[in-house]
Amino acid sequence: xxxxxxxxxxxxxxxxxxxxxxxxxxxxxxxxxxxxxxxxxxxxxxxxxxxxxxxxxxxxxxxxxxxxxxxxxxxxxxxxxxxxxxxxxxxxxxxxxxxxxxxxxxxxxxxxxxxxxxxxxxxxxxxxxxxxxxxxxxxxxxxxxxxxxxxxxxxxxxxxxxxxxxxxxxxxxxxxxxxxxxxxxxx
Numbered sequence: 226x227x228x229x230x231x232x233x234x235x236x237x238x239x240x241x242x243x244x245x246x247x248x249x250x251x252x253x254x255x256x257x258x259x260x261x262x263x264x265x266x267x268x269x270x271x272x273x274x275x276x277x278x279x280x281x282x283x284x285x286x287x288x289x290x291x292x293x294x295x296x297x298x299x300x301x302x303x304x305x306x307x308x309x310x311x312x313x314x315x316x317x318x319x320x321x322x323x324x325x326x327x328x329x330x331x332x333x334x335x336x337x338x339x340x341x342x343x344x345x346x347x348x349x350x351x352x353x354x355x356x357x358x359x360x361x362x363x364x365x366x367x368x369x370x371x372x373x374x375x376x377x378x379x380x381x382x383x384x385x386x387x388x389x390x391x392x393x394x395x396x397x398x399x400x401x402x403x404x405x406x407x408x409x410x411x412x
Contacts, residue, residue: 228295230345230359234352239359242292243285253282254361261365276365277372285362286375293378299385301392304406305377314405321401321412332407333376336369340383348382377406 240250260282265272303314318324346356369376395402403410
């Protein structure tokens with residue numbers, strides 16, 4: 226597997242990968258929730274909560290995003306990828322006479338800490354302590370944060386098994402399936 230985190234068992238190497246010293250790595254892992262600011266943005270006069278990593282944690286999230294983006298990603302995924310957008314997602318369904326679009330409610334808050342830990346531990350085959358550190362760095366208040374550059378790719382990866390089943394169902398039934406963050410489309 227082409228990913229620098231795969232089968233990682235050493236904190237010093239993790240610190241090197243994340244371009245921080247070991248002491249900072251361990252501090253951030255223990256105090257990760259304190260590294261966020263919360264605020265609301267308003268869409269159609271409705272508040273939408275944002276949980277944004279601070280200037281210390283955000284570069285680490287960018288690095289993790291880039292590292293995880295090296296993993297092979299399926300064609301049906303349009304979010305969190307270079308040279309793909311929501312417009313490309315819509316274009317995938319242009320020639321279809323019918324479209325069903327579903328949105329997963331509170332997607333990032335439903336991406337729980339335990340799922341992130343299991344991804345790093347089981348799928349990435351890291352040691353327990355590395356999985357714990359990566360999970361602490363990647364989550365806020367027990368879930369994936371809403372305002373992080375890492376959130377899109379990580380939310381997909383921890384749920385990929387489910388989305389792959391949707392893709393298999395679509396293929397079996399001669400349909401087009403696409404995914405953009407939490408927007409599931411069949412046509």
